Amino acid sequence: MTVWEKGVMDLDECLESLYAGKLLSEPVIEMLAFKAKELMIRDGNIVHLSSPVTMVGDIHGQFYDLLEIFKIGGYPPDTNYLFLGDYVDRGYHSIETISLLIVLKLKYPNRITLIRGNHESRQITTNYGFYTECVTKYGGDSKVWSIFTDLFDFLVLSAIVDNQLFCVHGGLSPNVQTIDSIQVIDRFKEIPHDGPMADLMWSDPDIELLNFRISSRGAGYQFGINVVNKFLKVNGVEKIFRAHQLCNDGFQVFWKGKVNTVWSAPNYCYRCGNKASILEVYDDSGDPDSLRFNVFDASPDSEKEFLRIESDNMDLELDIDEGRQMNKKAPYVEYFM
Ligand SMILES: [Mn+2]
Numbered sequence: 074m075t076v077w078e079k080g081v082m083d084l085d086e087c088l089e090s091l092y093a094g095k096l097l098s099e100p101v102i103e104m105l106a107f108k109a110k111e112l113m114i115r116d117g118n119i120v121h122l123s124s125p126v127t128m129v130g131d132i133h134g135q136f137y138d139l140l141e142i143f144k145i146g147g148y149p150p151d152t153n154y155l156f157l158g159d160y161v162d163r164g165y166h167s168i169e170t171i172s173l174l175i176v177l178k179l180k181y182p183n184r185i186t187l188i189r190g191n192h193e194s195r196q197i198t199t200n201y202g203f204y205t206e207c208v209t210k211y212g213g214d215s216k217v218w219s220i221f222t223d224l225f226d227f228l229v230l231s232a233i234v235d236n237q238l239f240c241v242h243g244g245l246s247p248n249v250q251t252i253d254s255i256q257v258i259d260r261f262k263e264i265p266h267d268g269p270m271a272d273l274m275w276s277d278p279d280i281e282l283l284n285f286r287i288s289s290r291g292a293g294y295q296f297g298i299n300v301v302n303k304f305l306k307v308n309g310v311e312k313i314f315r316a317h318q319l320c321n322d323g324f325q326v327f328w329k330g331k332v333n334t335v336w337s338a339p340n341y342c343y344r345c346g347n348k349a350s351i352l353e354v355y356d357d358s359g360d361p362d363s364l365r366f367n368v369f370d371a372s373p374d375s376e377k378e379f380l381r382i383e384s385d386n387m388d389l390e391l392d393i394d395e396g397r398q399m400n401k402k403a404p405y406v407e408y409f410m
Contacts, residue, residue: 130316130335134164158190158242162201189228235357246272323350
């Protein structure tokens with residue numbers, strides 16, 4: 074009997090496979106995505122959460138480092154997680170990463186929140202690894218990529234913790250003065266090139282700036298302190314938490330904590346040598362010790378996996394040198410823009 078005929082998914086079975094690093098079959102992924110859309114279509118663009126909650130920044134397919142995060146921060150459902158986006162591209166295991174997060178969302182809907190990052194997009198994943206990984210791991214077929222990228226259209230745009238902490242993947246937008254104006258965006262579509270939805274996922278803070286400036290990334294804006302002060306005041310929130318930018322120390326604090334970056338991909342792309350962090354929010358007191366960046370290094374398994382795949386690729390290059398038939402395990406990761 075197929076998963077569709079049975080009509081029910083054994084989520085525990087899926088979790089067991091994924092925690093063991095195994096891929097799910099295409100029909101199972103299709104069913105999971107269908108169920109996840111049913112669940113996420115009911116969410117508003119802004120999800121309201123309460124502490125305690127742990128925020129996770131960019132993961133970018135570094136699956137073994139995601140497992141390390143659960144070891145350090147606690148496994149769901151014992152810890153509530155707010156993921157800030159950029160689950161796929163760059164690393165070797167985007168499919169394992171997004172599959173695990175979707176199964177956890179289905180199993181513990183109130184304990185896992187998934188915000189959309191700028192890489193959760195058809196256009197970006199076509200160029201930065203996820204498309205190629207899907208085609209390579211699923212027998213030359215792009216259907217799994219289509220299933221996941223259709224699902225990305227349902228991810229929420231932002232979250233607010235304890236009515237105090239505004240959380241988004243990238244940052245602020247000149248087209249988003251109030252949090253209410255996020256609520257009315259039609260989010261169920263590919264990320265546009267510009268406009269409020271694009272800016273929320275692409276923008277970055279810049280300590281040199283007072284106001285907005287067009288971003289050198291080619292989408293979104295860089296924003297300064299006046300913009301931040303106005304946004305916090307108008308919306309009655311205390312701080313902004315976001316991801317989207319590599320930090321050597323795993324996190325970065327701007328303007329005495331008014332804006333904070335959480336970066337959760339240690340040794341980014343298996344070669345940057347950076348630390349990573351998760352942000353643990355313990356309570357809503359607003360005291361300095363009510364939240365903490367929990368800093369960590371790359372998992373030894375991540376390094377092992379990198380060396381294994383690189384040595385396979387090395388064998389492939391040798392094969393090509395000797396004029397032999399091309400190995401099926403073609404390298405599929407492009408590191409930087
Ligand atoms: Mn990003």
